[in-house]
Amino acid sequence: MFHLRTCAAKLRPLTASQTVKTFSQNRPAAARTFGQIRCYTAPVAAEPFLSGTSSNYVEEMYYAWLENPKSVHKDSTVWTSLTWTRSSTCPPPHSLEGRSQLFLCGRSSDAWRFEEFLQRKWSSEKRFGLEGCEVLIPALKTIIDKSSENGVDYVIMGMPHRGRLNVLANVIRKELEQIFCQFDSKLEAADEGSGDVKYHLGMYHRRINRVTDRNITLSLVANPSHLEAADPVVMGKTKAEQFYCGDTEGKKVMSILLHGDAAFAGQGIVYETFHLSDLPSYTTHGTVHVVVNNQIGFTTDPRMARSSPYPTDVARVVNAPIFHVNSDDPEAVMYVCKVAAEWRSTFHKDVVVDLVCYRRNGHNEMDEPMFTQPLMYKQIRKQKPVLQKYAELLVSQGVVNQPEYEEEISKYDKICEEAFTRSKDEKILHIKHWLDSPWPGFFTLDGQPRSMTCPSTGLTEDILTHIGNVASSVPVEDFTIHGGLSRILKTRGELVKNRTVDWALAEYMAFGSLLKEGIHIRLSGQDVERGTFSHRHHVLHDQNVDKRTCIPMNHLWPNQAPYTVCNSSLSEYGVLGFELGFAMASPNALVLWEAQFGDFHNTAQCIIDQFICPGQAKWVRQNGIVLLLPHGMEGMGPEHSSARPERFLQMCNDDPDVLPDLKEANFDINQLYDCNWVVVNCSTPGNFFHVLRRQILLPFRKPLIIFTPKSLLRHPEARSNFDEMLPGTHFQRVIPEDGPAAQNPGNVKRLLFCTGKVYYDLTRERKARDMVEQVAITRIEQLSPFPFDLLLQEVQKYPNAELAWCQEEHKNQGYYDYVKPRLRTTISRAKPVWYAGRDPAAAPATGNKKTHLTELQRLLDTAFDLDAFKNFS
Numbered sequence: 001m002f003h004l005r006t007c008a009a010k011l012r013p014l015t016a017s018q019t020v021k022t023f024s025q026n027r028p029a030a031a032r033t034f035g036q037i038r039c040y041t042a043p044v045a046a047e048p049f050l051s052g053t054s055s056n057y058v059e060e061m062y063y064a065w066l067e068n069p070k071s072v073h074k075d076s077t078v079w080t081s082l083t084w085t086r087s088s089t090c091p092p093p094h095s096l097e098g099r100s101q102l103f104l105c106g107r108s109s110d111a112w113r114f115e116e117f118l119q120r121k122w123s124s125e126k127r128f129g130l131e132g133c134e135v136l137i138p139a140l141k142t143i144i145d146k147s148s149e150n151g152v153d154y155v156i157m158g159m160p161h162r163g164r165l166n167v168l169a170n171v172i173r174k175e176l177e178q179i180f181c182q183f184d185s186k187l188e189a190a191d192e193g194s195g196d197v198k199y200h201l202g203m204y205h206r207r208i209n210r211v212t213d214r215n216i217t218l219s220l221v222a223n224p225s226h227l228e229a230a231d232p233v234v235m236g237k238t239k240a241e242q243f244y245c246g247d248t249e250g251k252k253v254m255s256i257l258l259h260g261d262a263a264f265a266g267q268g269i270v271y272e273t274f275h276l277s278d279l280p281s282y283t284t285h286g287t288v289h290v291v292v293n294n295q296i297g298f299t300t301d302p303r304m305a306r307s308s309p310y311p312t313d314v315a316r317v318v319n320a321p322i323f324h325v326n327s328d329d330p331e332a333v334m335y336v337c338k339v340a341a342e343w344r345s346t347f348h349k350d351v352v353v354d355l356v357c358y359r360r361n362g363h364n365e366m367d368e369p370m371f372t373q374p375l376m377y378k379q380i381r382k383q384k385p386v387l388q389k390y391a392e393l394l395v396s397q398g399v400v401n402q403p404e405y406e407e408e409i410s411k412y413d414k415i416c417e418e419a420f421t422r423s424k425d426e427k428i429l430h431i432k433h434w435l436d437s438p439w440p441g442f443f444t445l446d447g448q449p450r451s452m453t454c455p456s457t458g459l460t461e462d463i464l465t466h467i468g469n470v471a472s473s474v475p476v477e478d479f480t481i482h483g484g485l486s487r488i489l490k491t492r493g494e495l496v497k498n499r500t501v502d503w504a505l506a507e508y509m510a511f512g513s514l515l516k517e518g519i520h521i522r523l524s525g526q527d528v529e530r531g532t533f534s535h536r537h538h539v540l541h542d543q544n545v546d547k548r549t550c551i552p553m554n555h556l557w558p559n560q561a562p563y564t565v566c567n568s569s570l571s572e573y574g575v576l577g578f579e580l581g582f583a584m585a586s587p588n589a590l591v592l593w594e595a596q597f598g599d600f601h602n603t604a605q606c607i608i609d610q611f612i613c614p615g616q617a618k619w620v621r622q623n624g625i626v627l628l629l630p631h632g633m634e635g636m637g638p639e640h641s642s643a644r645p646e647r648f649l650q651m652c653n654d655d656p657d658v659l660p661d662l663k664e665a666n667f668d669i670n671q672l673y674d675c676n677w678v679v680v681n682c683s684t685p686g687n688f689f690h691v692l693r694r695q696i697l698l699p700f701r702k703p704l705i706i707f708t709p710k711s712l713l714r715h716p717e718a719r720s721n722f723d724e725m726l727p728g729t730h731f732q733r734v735i736p737e738d739g740p741a742a743q744n745p746g747n748v749k750r751l752l753f754c755t756g757k758v759y760y761d762l763t764r765e766r767k768a769r770d771m772v773e774q775v776a777i778t779r780i781e782q783l784s785p786f787p788f789d790l791l792l793q794e795v796q797k798y799p800n801a802e803l804a805w806c807q808e809e810h811k812n813q814g815y816y817d818y819v820k821p822r823l824r825t826t827i828s829r830a831k832p833v834w835y836a837g838r839d840p841a842a843a844p845a846t847g848n849k850k851t852h853l854t855e856l857q858r859l860l861d862t863a864f865d866l867d868a869f870k871n872f873s
Contacts, residue, residue, distance in 0.1 A: 109408050110170045111137035112387040117416040122183045130163035131360035133292050134386055135327045137170045139337045139355065143256060143288050145211040146341035152254050154217045154241055158234035159258035160227050161200065162292060172203045172218050176419030178433055181426045195431050196618040200224060202436030221436050222619040224610035227263035231273040232574045233611065236581025237437065238284040244586060250285025250348050257289050261311035262297025272574030274318050277350050281566035282578060285348035288340055289315065294359035299372040312354050320350040327357035328386050431620045437584040449699035452666045452673065457693040458729035459513050464722055467512035467556060468496030468505060475555035480543045488537060499722040503713045504535045506685035506720060510692035511553060514590055515560040519696050522564040524579050525594035529567050532596050532630065535713045538565045572604035580611055583625040587701050591625050598629035598643025598707065599844065612703045613651045613676060624701035631707040632757045633808040633845055635852035642809060642844035648679050648705050649818035652784040656821035662789045668733065671785035677703040679784040681756040683735065686720030687781055690731035712757055733782040734790040741776035749774045749866050751801040755783060755815060758808040765860045775864060776801065783815060786822045795827050804834040806863045812840040836863040
C-alpha cells in the first residue's frame with residue numbers, strides 16, 4: 001500500500017500529497033505513520049503527460065470503516081483493517097536477491113524484447129504491441145503465481161487485442177514459432193473457416209508453474225475487436241469449469257480480465273458483467289481485473305472519453321478495491337498484484353489493478369498519434385522504456401551489473417531468433433493450435449466427429465410417463481403451493497393420463513430425459529424459472545415459508561445430472577455472453593438462454609454476431625448453446641412480436657442458388673455439420689421435444705436458434721401424442737400435409753408453405769372456407785439448414801399446384817427472402833413462389849389490435865384466393 005500512496009503522490013503532484021495531508025489532519029495521528037525509505041529516481045516533472053488516475057477509494061473505505069464499521073461491506077471490513085494496519089508502516093523492500101531475481105528471471109526483460117523483436121522483423125505489420133506497459137507481463141505472472149500458491153490450478157483469461165501476442169508468448173507460453181507463423185501471409189490455413197487475425201486468437205495450455213512447482217492450466221479466450229465483449233464469456237466459462245470440478249468457492253478455478261482504460265469506462269458490458277459477479281447462479285467468486293491505463297482511447301483524450309474521475313470507477317458499484325499503480329515502477333506493480341491476488345483468494349470478490357502507463361506508438365504500429373496528441377507524444381518519445389530505467393536503477397545500486405543485464409537481453413533475443421528460424425519450416429497454419437476450449441475425448445484425435453449419424457430422439461412410454469408424473473406433482477412434503485399452480489399441475493396430470501403433452505410438458509420431458517442420461521442442463525434468462533408467460537413453473541415457492549423453494553426436475557432420478565434454472569439480471573448482452581462461455585466448457589451439457597421476448601435479443605447482438613454465428617469459422621470452436629426466442633404476431637405491439645428471424649437467416653452460411661447432392665448418405669446430418677447454426681420454428685410440442693434432444697445426441701455441436709411460441713403454449717390444437725415421441729421417432733424437418741389434400745394430390749390447386757404459429761391460422765381458415773381438398777399446407781420446421789430433399793418431394797407430390805409462401809411477418813421481415821430463392825433452386829426454377837403475408841413495413845408489428853386483425857385477415861384472404869396471383873403470371 002505504501003507503493004500505491006507514493007505512486008499516487010508522484011503521478012498527481014498538485015493533489016495527492018495534499019489529500020494525504022488532509023486525511024492526516026482530520027484523523028488521529030496514530031492511525032497513519034509513514035517512513036519514507038525508498039527514493040524514486042523519476043521526478044514528477046519528467047512525466048507531465050500522465051493524467052493521474054490514482055484514487056482514494058480504498059483509503060475512503062478504510063476511514064469509513066473506522067467511523068462506522070457497518071457502513072462497509074461485511075466481507076471488506078476485516079481485510080480493510082488488516083491491509084491498512086499492515087500498510088501503516090512501510091512494507092519491507094525487496095531483498096537484493098529478490099530484486100535481482102525479478103530482473104534476471106526474465107519477467108521484466110522478456111516482454112520488452114519480444115515487442116522489440118516483432119518490430120524489427122515485421123515493422124509494417126499491425127500487432128497492437130504492449131510498448132509503454134511491458135510491466136503487464138510480470139504483473140500477470142505475479143497474479144498467477146500468487147493464486148497458484150493459494151491453490152488455484154486453472155486460470156481463464158480474457159483481454160483485448162493490445163498486448164495479446166505478448167501475453168500468449170510470455171504468460172501462456174505459446175510456442176514462439178507458432179506466433180511468428182501468423183505474420184507469414186503466404187501460409188495457407190489447414191482448417192476450414194475464415195480464421196481470424198493473430199491478435200484475436202486464444203489459447204489453452206497446461207504447464208508447470210515454475211514458482212510454485214504446481215500444475216497450472218491457462219486459457220486465453222479468443223475475442224473479436226469489440227472491446228470488453230469477451231468479459232461475460234470468460235466469466236461463464238469460469239463458472240462452468242468451477243461447476244464441473246465441484247469448486248463451489250472458487251478456490252481452484254479463477255478468471256483474470258484485462259481491460260483498456262477507455263473501454264473499461266465506456267463499454268456498458270463492463271457494468272453488466274460486474275453486476276453478475278455476486279449473483280448466486282453467476283458468481284465466479286472473484287475476478288482480478290487489470291486495466292492497461294494508457295490514458296488514451298485510440299485518439300480520444302480521457303476528458304472526452306468519460307465523465308468519471310477515473311476509468312475504474314465503474315468497479316465501485318460492487319465495492320471492489322481499486323489499486324492504482326505507476327507501471328514504470330515494476331516493484332510497486334509486483335507488490336500491488338500480490339495484494340490483489342491475496343484479496344481475491346481471501347474474500348473471493350472482484351478486485352481491480354489500474355496500471356497507469358502510456359502507449360508508445362499509435363493505436364497500432366501504422367498509426368500516427370502526433371496528429372491528435374502532439375504534446376503528449378513528444379513527452380512519450382523522451383521516456384526511456386521501463387526495462388532500461390529499471391536496469392539502470394539496479395545497476396546503480398549494485399543489485400545487478402552491466403554484463404548480467406546484457407546477457408539477459410541476448411539470451412531472450414537468441415530464443416526469438418531460433419524460433420523465427422523454425423517458423424520458416426512451417427508450410428500451413430493450424431487454427432486448431434489456437435483452440436481456447438478443447439473437448440478431450442469428444443472428437444477423434446484429428447478433431448472429427450466420431451460418427452455422422454444421430455440416433456432416435458424418442459423415449460419409452462415409461463420414461464415419458466414418469467417425467468410427466470413428477471412434472472405434475474410436488475415431490476417435497478409439507479410444501480404449500482399457490483392455488484392457481486395446483487390447477488396447472490392438475491391439468492398436466494390429466495394430459496399425461498391422456499398420453500398427451502403441451503409445450504411445457506414437452507420441454508420437461510426433453511430436459512428430464514437428458515438429465516437421466518447424465519447431461520447437465522442450465523436454463524438462464526429473465527424470469528425463466530416461472531416463464532414469461534407463466535407456463536413453465538420449474539421452481540415452486542412455498543406459500544407459507546419465505547425463500548423455501550422446490551425444483552421437481554432435480555427429483556426425477558436417483559443418479560441424475562443436476563438441473564440449473566436461474567432467473568438472470570435484467571441483462572441480455574452480459575447474460576447471453578455468460579451462457580455462451582458456460583457452453584464452451586463442455587459438449588456434454590445443454591445450455592439454454594431464453595429471451596423474455598424474442599426481440600430483446602437485439603441488445604445482445606454483439607454476442608450473436610461476433611461469437612455465436614461465426615465462432616466456429618473464426619476460431620474452430622464448436623458451441624451447442626440454445627437460444628429460445630418467443631416469437632409471434634399476436635397484436636402485442638412492435639416490441640413484443642418479432643424475434644427478427646430474418647436476421648438469423650441472413651447470417652446462415654448456405655448458398656441459396658446451389659442445390660446440394662440430395663443422394664448423399666446421411667444428407668440431413670451432413671447439412672447440420674456444414675452449417676454455422678441451426679434455425680427452427682416448431683409448430684408442435686413433440687417436435688420441440690425432439691429438437692432439444694437432438695441437440696445433445698448429435699456427434700458435434702452447433703448453436704440452435706428456436707423461435708418459440710406464445711399463444712401456442714395454451715392452444716388446444718398445439719398438442720402432441722406420446723406416439724410422436726416413442727423410440728424410433730425423430731425431429732421432423734418438414735411436416736407434410738396429412739389431410740384430405742394429401743389423399744388426392746392431383747386435385748390440389750395450391751401448396752402453401754409456412755412455419756410456426758401461422759399454420760394454425762391457415763388450417764382454421766381453410767376449414768372455414770371448405771378448401772381442405774384444394775389447398776395443401778406444408779410446415780417447414782427446420783429453416784436452416786434448408787430441407788431441400790423433403791421439400792422437393794412435397795412439390796413433386798402436387799404436380800398441379802401453384803406454390804406460395806405464407807407468413808404472418810411483414811414481407812421485408814420474417815422468412816420470405818430466405819425461403820423463396822431456396823425453394824426456387826429446389827424446383828430448378830420451374831414455377832414461381834408467390835407470397836401471402838403482410839406488406840413491407842418499418843416496424844415489426846402494429847400496436848393497434850384492430851389493425852393487427854385486419855392485416856391477418858388480408859393475408860389469409862390472399863392465401864386462399866386461388867385467383868390472387870393470376871394477374872402476376
